[in-house]
Amino acid sequence: MSVKDTYTDAVAGFILEHGLGAVSLRPMAKAAGTSDRMLVYHFGSKAGAIEAGLTRIAERGIEALEALLPPGPRPATELMPMLEGIMRTGAFDASVALLLEVTALSLRGDAPSKLIANRLASDFRDWLAARLTEPERAAELLRGIEGWGVLRGCGLDAPFPTG
Amino acid sequence: MSVKDTYTDAVAGFILEHGLGAVSLRPMAKAAGTSDRMLVYHFGSKAGAIEAGLTRIAERGIEALEALLPPGPRPATELMPMLEGIMRTGAFDASVALLLEVTALSLRGDAPSKLIANRLASDFRDWLAARLTEPERAAELLRGIEGWGVLRGCGLDAPFPTG
DNA sequence: CTACACATGTAGCAATCGCTACAGGGAGTT
DNA sequence: AACTCCCTGTAGCGATTGCTACATGTGTAG
Numbered sequence: 001m002s003v004k005d006t007y008t009d010a011v012a013g014f015i016l017e018h019g020l021g022a023v024s025l026r027p028m029a030k031a032a033g034t035s036d037r038m039l040v041y042h043f044g045s046k047a048g049a050i051e052a053g054l055t056r057i058a059e060r061g062i063e064a065l066e067a068l069l070p071p072g073p074r075p076a077t078e079l080m081p082m083l084e085g086i087m088r089t090g091a092f093d094a095s096v097a098l099l100l101e102v103t104a105l106s107l108r109g110d111a112p113s114k115l116i117a118n119r120l121a122s123d124f125r126d127w128l129a130a131r132l133t134e135p136e137r138a139a140e141l142l143r144g145i146e147g148w149g150v151l152r153g154c155g156l157d158a159p160f161p162t163g
Numbered sequence: 164m165s166v167k168d169t170y171t172d173a174v175a176g177f178i179l180e181h182g183l184g185a186v187s188l189r190p191m192a193k194a195a196g197t198s199d200r201m202l203v204y205h206f207g208s209k210a211g212a213i214e215a216g217l218t219r220i221a222e223r224g225i226e227a228l229e230a231l232l233p234p235g236p237r238p239a240t241e242l243m244p245m246l247e248g249i250m251r252t253g254a255f256d257a258s259v260a261l262l263l264e265v266t267a268l269s270l271r272g273d274a275p276s277k278l279i280a281n282r283l284a285s286d287f288r289d290w291l292a293a294r295l296t297e298p299e300r301a302a303e304l305l306r307g308i309e310g311w312g313v314l315r316g317c318g319l320d321a322p323f324p325t326g
Numbered sequence: 327c328t329a330c331a332c333a334t335g336t337a338g339c340a341a342t343c344g345c346t347a348c349a350g351g352g353a354g355t356t
Numbered sequence: 357a358a359c360t361c362c363c364t365g366t367a368g369c370g371a372t373t374g375c376t377a378c379a380t381g382t383g384t385a386g
Contacts, residue, residue, distance in 0.1 A: 019271055021184045025374065046374060097270035100263040103316035107260035108182055114318060121317035143321040147310025153266035154284035155277060158306045188344065209344060
């Protein structure tokens with residue numbers, strides 16, 4: 001793994017932990033064990049570093065979630081309660097928050113955010129489709145999950161989408 | 164309307180237009196026709212100004228949406244297509260983006276954001292319940308609307324929730 | 327050994343950040 | 357007239373921002 005690759009991981013971790021709005025070069029570089037100078041050297045700019053970090057996060061994407069589930073497609077009536085249990089632990093709160101931040105930027109017209117947001121969402125949708133015995137329900141259920149996540153972030157206890 | 168009240172409106176407008184992440188005192192004061200000095204004087208701090216602006220936005224809340232709809236409760240099969248038409252115009256993209264920003268902060272543990280996010284979401288939920296002939300479906304439909312908004316922000320065309 | 331590309335540390339620049347100290351201006355009260 | 361209270365402009369502070377100039381190290385190919 002190249003040096004730049006290591007930095008990319010560190011940047012991804014920093015963004016996930018602190019959020020897009022809290023990114024600045026010096027603290028992020030410190031967390032990566034290097035200097036702002038090096039981040040700019042390797043990624044060209046702050047925006048480049050963020051883009052690399054977000055892309056890395058999108059690549060890692062579903063891995064963490066995948067690891068918590070038994071393999072193979074399931075009917076929604078089985079899969080959704082499993083997902084609900086996982087989401088309710090809060091383990092993915094940071095990921096949800098980041099998705100919402102990127103989505104907000106995308107809604108405001110930020111072009112790089114549009115790309116990343118689209119990738120994050122469609123990767124999740126495709127993963128969901130592959131995990132369901134009723135893949136045609138993926139979009140509807142994804143909509144429900146995202147909405148549930150937003151309401152959870154707002155402190156409201158909406159019902160989790162079911163089969 | 165007091166001077167501070169005018170500033171509050173201007174701050175609310177600035178936040179809606181540019182997003183929470185882009186708020187800084189001097190540009191916001193310029194948009195309000197005053198100086199950073201005055202915003203700090205009236206609101207105590209940047210955080211105080213933001214809180215006042217967000218509260219004002221929450222107060223205004225549903226007004227703009229309300230104005231676009233015929234009065235009285237409707238069945239979901241009627242109301243939801245109306246909402247879909249309105250949302251698809253993009254007129255509320257900035258509002259959605261702001262809600263997502265606040266929700267993200269709330270998910271990361273920011274206490275003031277938790278309050279505002281909760282108020283924004285529960286006001287919308289209550290409004291929806293009052294607008295439906297089946298008010299018990301408000302939470303489920305709100306979840307669908309929020310999820311739809313997120314996916315729309317991501318550039319995905321999910322189906323709008325229906326009756 | 328030399329040459330050259332990659333990588334890095336030090337130092338600093340101009341801009342912006344949130345915020346504050348200080349000096350009033352203007353209106354109303356005594 | 358003197359005093360007080362609300363409001364505002366000017367100026368600036370120390371910190372942080374993204375980024376860069378310059379010098380240097382380090383490893384590899386010729």
